[in-house]
Amino acid sequence: MHMENLNLFFPVSVLFAICALLFFVFKHSKSNYKPNNLPPGSFGWPIIGETFAFINETQQRFVGDRMKRHSSKLFKTSIFGEPTVVFCGISGHKFISSNEEKLFLAWRPHSMQKLFRSSYQKAASQATIPRADAVQIYRAPGFLKPEALVRYIETMDTLVQEHLKLHWDGKSTVEVYHLAQLLVMTLSARFFTGLEDNHGRTERFTELMNIITSGLHTVPLSVPGTTFYRAMKAADAMRKEVLLLIKEKKEAMSSGVQMHDIMSFMLFNADPTGRFVPENEVADKIMGLMAGGFHSPSMATSYLIKYLGENPEICDKVRTEQLEIARSKQSGEALNWDDMQKMKYSWGVALEVMRLVPPLQGTFREVITDFTYEGYTIPKGWKVYWSASSTNKISEYFPAPEEFDPTRFENGKAPPAYSNIPFGSGPRICPGKEYARLQLLCSLHHIVTKYKWDVINPNAKVAGGMNPVPEEGIHIRLQPCTTVLSAIRNTVAPETRVVYKKNPDAKFMKSNNFSHAVVVVGEPPYAEGAGDNLNLTIPKSGRRVIRNVCGASKCVVCLITGRPVVIEPYLSTIDALVAAWLPGTEGQGVADVLFGDYGFTGKLPRTWFKTVHQLPMNVGDPHYDPLFPYGYGLTTQSTKAN
Secondary structure, three states, X not given: OHHHHHHHHHHHHHHHHHHHHHHHHHHXXXXXOOOOOOOOXXXXXXXXXXXXXXXXXXXXXXXXXXXXXXXXXXXXXXXXXEEEEEEOHHHXXXXXXXXXXXXXXXXOOHHHHHHXXXXXXXXXXXXXXXXXXXXXXXXXXXXXXXHHHHHHHHHHHHHHHHHHHHHOOOOOEEEHHXXXXXXXXXXHHHHHHOOXXXXXXXXXHHHHHHHHHHOOOOOOOOOOOOHHHHHHHHHHHHHHHHHHHHHHHHHHXXXXXXXXXXXXXXXXXXXXXXXXXXXXXXXXXXXXXXXXXXXXXXXXXXXXXXXXXXXXXXXXXXXXXXXXXXXXXOOOOOXXXXXXXXXXXXXXXXXXXXXXXXXXXXXXXXXXXXXXXXXXXXXXXXXXXXXXXXXXXXXXXXXXXOOOOHHHHHXXXXXXXXXXXXXXXXXXXXXXXXXXXXXXXXXXXXXXXXXXXEEOOOOXXXXXXXXXXXXXXXXXXXXXXXXXXXHHHXXXXXXXXXXXXXXXXXXXXXXXXXOEEEEEEEOOOOOOOOOOOOOOEOOHHHHHHHHHHHOOOEEEEEEEOOOOOEOHHHHHHOOEEEEEEOOOOEHHHXXXXXXXXXOEEEEOOOOEOOOHHHOOOOOOOOOOOOOEOOXXXXXXXXXXXX
């Protein structure tokens, strides 16, 4: 009986969906295509056009195949029931960005209009969005400008560390894409709404937004079982959650609590016309902000981790840059704006990742007046679409375009303008570009300085469409990184008290009466050329620490340096000396030997001089008088059993 009912229901539901699809397409399709002098291309199948190919194929395939078939400059098609011209190449991108508000207005597909309904309660023609409206929402009163973001970096830094401690630490494997979504939502919920310390709510927001974004670019058929139906249900649930948050915020602010976030500003400040935005509309606009800052940064973060896991030599360069920044900070000190500006190589790597996997696949515009381009007429009312896929892998701009090669962006190098535009271009460039950059770099800093990893499923399939996602997720195997300090804390007995001080003075040492001390000093980070040094001495601050600490306590001096340095003047105060060379992220290896958990044999690979005046000095020289001769070293046994 149940099977018979099911068999009867299935064709009825399919028939209903087909009828709804036909109604939608007839309602929105244009019967007058003005066939004279239109761009080359095809409108595809009657009624449905090429919508299903656009939704299901990768942008690289959809756009690339038609560029080869029709024209490398532009081609016509039919998407979402709309006659559409796809502009290609650098010249196409530049033309669109140069003619915003003149020839084009931003346009959102019908599915997006319905998902964020309060923002689109006007006539259908208002599906286009004037730039002034967007500026009002996104930039007033400057929340996304650098001077405002500077104040948010410390909060961002704290939230990233809390996220990693909660979801990464102690795990042998993690699925990066979902965790990236959760991190992105945690940051945006705090930034846009002021939501604090509510992991359950953030998880709920993430779950709902993941479903909503899957329906942003679909045929808007709200039929049970369809992607759009699920997205609409999730949007309704998300709207209720945000409205509840608005109610809580109003109650808190009425009792005198001060709040400084975008939602609060929208609730309690009139727009330029003097109108206060209704709560439902505020909820939809906040949902729109969250949606805009959800999928793209999640993908960028996930694929950055993936490519670094698959290219350890590049990951090591990123880690070196980030460790240099970490070493310049006091213990517990948060990242700041200046630190972000130092992450030049890391940002170049991120740009290369976003070239290979564009977080923003493309955007639509509506033509507001007839115009001619490349000799073809583009009629008023048609839609225009630009795609990152028409330039990001063109060998003319990017030799060996399929290769992951961050050197394309090294040392200030940049590809031709409009060839790699992960955040859009021109007046419509993503207003959250700087926020996204800080978010990506802050996350990267803490991930590469805390963990090493390898990718478990490097061939993970990516679903097509405007919002591509890794179908199986991106799974990585984690190996925690350790500094010498964290390694010591991991190694000593639980009752042992470990105190860290960056630059201890004699008074500090005397007042604490330590039984033992480990002094970790070395040279500032250096590379080819920049590392040339005629003195080969430890920095003044390091020499001072050796005197202060070793003069007051039994001490081991651990040298972090890639070459011998002058150490003889301090040997008389040092109880033990360790040349750790450059352990990088493997501080545990230093602690293992230092505390006798493992035996080792260490031999000098070169002569250690007394002073630089002895250089050059080699074994067999008449004046060979080293501090430690070539091959000098120790062999120890593990004391663990003792």
